[in-house]
Amino acid sequence: MYELIQVSERSYYIQSPAKMGLVKLNDTEVCLIDSGNDKDAGRKVRKLLDANGWHLTAIYNTHSNADHIGGNKYLQGQTGCKIYAPGIECDFTQHPVLEPAFLYGGCPPKDLRHKFLMAQESDVQCLSKDHLPDGFETIPLPGHFFDMVGFRTPDDVVFLADCLSSRETLDKYQIGFIYDIKEYLSTLEMVKTLKAKIFVPAHAEATEHVAELAQYNIDKVNEVAGHILESCSKPLCFEALLQKLFTDYRLTMNFEQYVLVGSTVRSYLSWLKDAGELNANFENNLLLWQRA
Structure with missing residues (x-):
């Protein structure tokens, strides 16, 4: 766990419960795509940075779920890096209590105020094209959460955040977290058409071909919807x-x-x-x- 895996000339991912991306900007500077689920994840990332002599300049958060922003505060405090998040995700990252409050539908009890649902606050700016390194592109991936995005790196690696889950995860948990079902299905249909050197989902194995897994996620959504209709x-x-x-x-x-x-x-x-x-x-x- 937390092994650094190179997938192209400049792009890597860190094997962790929610995969993080790492991209070399030059010989000494790198940026991260997401930061892991807590301070401990941040420490392990810092060790990887130090071992390779890399300086972290920025973290680009795909969305604001706690398992993707949990290392923000620690890494920012250690390195002084900038942090960027898209749209509403920026607000949730600035005010992490919004996640358990949103999920609960009111003031969340202490049972929900833990690191899996509520990260520490970090100093984050709203992501715009001007903040992206040269050659980077954002890919809108709404559905799983409000304004989630993915990133295409200059060497054609696509980080897909949480827009799909592995077969094993879906078969085990059945009902994956989704904010907007309609947008989620539209996102998956779009992802099926994407081409890249390699795709790195946060909760599935990196792959050169993502269409079949995207369809499996679509089928699972439709199955759950059918079960709800039958139940009602x-x-x-x-x-x-x-x-x-x-x-x-x-x-x-x-x-x-x-x-x-x-x-x-x-x-x-x-x-x-x-x-x-x-x-x-x-x-x-x-x-x-x-x-x-």
Whole structure:
């Protein structure tokens, strides 16, 4: 774990729970794509930098989930590097309590204020084209989170952040976290058409061919949507539906899974309602969901 793996002349990734990208800007300066899930991840990155005699000039965050920005504060304090994040992700990175608050839908209890859902604050600027090194491109990847982006490096390596998961992860957890189902599916359809020397997803193996895995992710979304529709053949309130999904998919409920899967299921309900496939009715002061 935290092995530095070279995939092209200038581009590397760091093998970790959420893969980080590292790109050489010249003989001595590098930038990171994401920073890992906590201070300890930052320390391990710092050791890699020191071992190679590299100076970190900037961190480019793909999005603001805690496992991608957790090393920001430590690395910035150690190196003085700049940090950039796109759109709304910049606000969440500046104010990390927004992530558990968003997931919970209110002031989050202490059970949700931990490093897996709430990173430390860091001094971050909103990403623009002017902040990118020469030859870098951003690739909009909305859906998983608000304004998530990927990056194409000058030597044609594409870092795909969290826009898709490995088959093993999907088969184990079934319902992957998604903020906007419609945008997520559109992003995956776009990713299927991309060409690159190599693709590096944060939660799947690096690969030269990504279309098949993107389709597997699409199929899983459609399967979950179909299961929700079938479950709502009779009126169900949200809590009863969530319980049924956890039971049917053999998932284990805890506070973290309650908010991650729960938020995702709410996103499915919004998408299906807007598509005219679900109705939402209020009865006896309960919001009930039923297949249209």
